[in-house]
Amino acid sequence: MLPRLKISSNVIDRLNAVTSECSGYLFGLMHDDTLFVVGLGFDLNEECNSLSLDDQERCISQSKLHFPTEVDVCGFVTFTDSYFTPEFLEGLEQNVHITDNPLLLLYQLGNLTGIKAQLYVHENLKDATYEVVSETDIWTQFVHVRLQTRLPLTCELQADAISETLVMLQKKVAAGVVCFHFPKSSVYLKSSSSENGLNGISGDQTVGELCDIHGSSESNHSLTGGRVKVKGKKKCSPKEADLLSVEMLLKASRDSLVESPNKCAPIIHLINRSYRCLKTVIKVDTISMVHRNSKVVHLYTALVDSLWRNLKLIENSFLEQISNSVDSMFVVSAPETYHFLPRECGHFVTVVYQKQKHDSELDTERRLLHKLLALPLDRPYFRRGCAHLFTEDIPVNAPLINVHEGLTPTVNGGEVSLVQGTYSYHHYRQDHIDDSGWGCAYRSLQTIVSWFKWQGYSERAIPTHHEIQQCLVTIGDKPSSFVGSCQWIGSTEVSFCLESMLGVTSRILSVSSGEELGSLGGELAYHFKIEGTPIMIGGGVLAHTILGVDFNKNSGDLKFLILDPHYTGSEDLQIIQGKGWCGWKGVSFWNKAAYYNLCLPQRPRGP
Incomplete structure (x- = not known):
């Protein structure tokens, strides 16, 4: 059965703003046989159809790290069907994992009323119809889940050692030694099992129902994306009402009834040499995007994946510092995670910056993000000051923010x-x-x-x-x-x-x-x-x-x-x-x- 197609109006509007012929990947989510296309990322390579399969995969992997977890590549958008060679389509099919039928969008500059949608079905392109949905519709149907935690990192200050240590950390998390807690409730998520993976609610309850539990327990709510704190009566936009905060707990002991004891003696390898040690605490801050009707137990896999994405961005930051260092005694700058919500995108964009780098030193990185996401270059979107402010991050008694939101204009025909x-x-x-x-x-x-x-x-x-x-x-x-x-x-x-x-x-x-x-x-x-x-x-x-x-x-x-x-x-x-x-x-x-x-x-x- 072919999926129904729903494309965010933000994607259409950004294509409408494109002034030169560009090609890139589409990003979306699948739920209930419906493909929601919520974002796009233009390829930074001029000839993306000539990339090898490995290069395509690398390009997609790096781009999707900036999107919320669960948002993944779902197709390709271009201005000419010359890209749709058998080799390219085969590579695209292998890199699209959320649907068996990648989406191809064909557009013309200045003529977006004629956007042509096709699905790749059994090595053939089949014309498809789609529905354009507003940003509000998307935010109403989906919930954003924010995971914040700290993880220790100790290893040799070398690229291979950092990568290997972070991979081991990811494997440890994926092995089921973590538990996720929703601090505004007594709900604990221990695994993806619907039978015993949840404490506090039943395994059949949905993410939307968990949001309702959180909402009923709060006395303060916010307007429009965490911008305004409101006391008393609930009055909030979908953007803030459907944000779930999560913390992660690491299992510190063994379960003797389940895990067999280690029967071999420990082996210690002693290497006597001098080296520089990296010892720090990684601040993990992730965003996932899930449908309200998804089961809460399904969040376990999404949260583990979100942690992997964030660690990958942090790893890239460490490796960049090592590759650019000219002094063997350089000082490592801690990676910091920021979440941005450009109004043209309609979705969060996650970026990791080095703490010691000033905004003026990040101009190249920001320009690449603008080009990737088809955003204009006449204003900043990814400076630190532009980062989205979540309600939980607002200091107590701080000045209110955007207090005009929610007021209704009154001029007839104005x-x-x-x-x-x-x-x-x-x-x-x-x-x-x-x-x-x-x-x-x-x-x-x-x-x-x-x-x-x-x-x-x-x-x-x-x-x-x-x-x-x-x-x-x-x-x-x-x-x-x-x-x-x-x-x-x-x-x-x-x-x-x-x-x-x-x-x-x-x-x-x-x-x-x-x-x-x-x-x-x-x-x-x-x-x-x-x-x-x-x-x-x-x-x-x-x-x-x-x-x-x-x-x-x-x-x-x-x-x-x-x-x-x-x-x-x-x-x-x-x-x-x-x-x-x-x-x-x-x-x-x-x-x-x-x-x-x-x-x-x-x-x-x-x-």
Whole structure:
């Protein structure tokens, strides 16, 4: 029976954005005779159809390490059927393991309505139909499982020794000496057996049911990918509701009733020579993607495989350091795992970076990832600051993140243009500073700086009021007496600080009254579509942050998405949204008698 085909709209959209003829592999998951195509990876070799079978396998193996576990190669996408030689199709069939019928997609630049899908069946290509499904549909049907653990690594600091030790570690895990625990419940997963592999729930229960158990035990939930913490009533998007956290336990003792005792005497080989020893603790952090209707016991194999993928990325990091070393006494940099969620992809991307390497030294690696995943090169996706923030990683009492999510626009027939990416909400009385009455522009600046930090453009900490004042004194804009004062700043001072602290330039727009802001709908919409940065606006004695506009260009109706820094309460999203501290406001919100300046930060280009 041939599988039903469902292709993520993210895959279609990225093919639509391709500007040159490229070919690559399709990645997906199988469930209930349905093939879900959720990702693609363009081949970094110019002539991928000329690669040997071993080279194809190596290319696929390296690419899939960046995808969530259970997502595997399922086919090939290209602009010409000249690739579909018998030798290539045979090699593809051998490298596709999740289905017996690899998928072939044939597309034309600028004409994606005519994408042709074929399945490779018994050495023949058979035309197939497919359904395009939204990102929301994918996230609703699948659950993401995050495994975090630590494993000791001790071996000689040589490439062969590291590889051999990690292989032995993988074999130890695969041999069944581990148990997986879901810390938000009393569920333990000991094996893939439906009879005795689970403690805490029955072997017939599904991953979705386990998610429900986790959800009912939590008092805090999150909005949109772990971005906002919400107290009280459950109110969360599929992305965060269906994230399962897992920890791993290693078996430290033998089972005398099952395992036979070792009947041979130990043999010790003593080699007397000098060598360098690598002794460290590996931090494992993996993501798996499984269907909600999968049995919980099936997670055991997926989790073991996810650990193998992460260890392989870590091994590659160690081996790269050894191969690039020119000094035999070089210092080993610990590998660190990051999970990214580019909005164009719709799936997690896992990357391992060397801890001691600065983002500026990783430009080549990031560009390769952009090319692999068909992502534009005009903005960063894989800098450390772009890493996905999971709810469990958010510090207690930290500023809320993306507090506008969930608010509904209200302009009839309007087009919504919003801030792109992540920001932190900074407002009065945070950081144990009572700046009520004078610090609103400082807080708006902090929110803007947080945006550049979250998007990976800057590693600078959020500036304090004192640092902002000192910056303005240093550049000669203010006298020395300004430091430590409670004096206001405006849009121009915000732009000065952004340029001095981050190297970011800004545009300044001025209007003579609040009513005149109603004429800026098109210009502000363009800013959010192209730049995507928050806008600071100051007028009279007040400053606010604009996060978006809802604009009907035919009628001229316009509303602003306002983030108000004058809020003095606790980090409670329900109050912030319910009381209008973040919300959609009409032109009447602005003071008709006030003169307004707007600071529009310009986003740097490049990955």
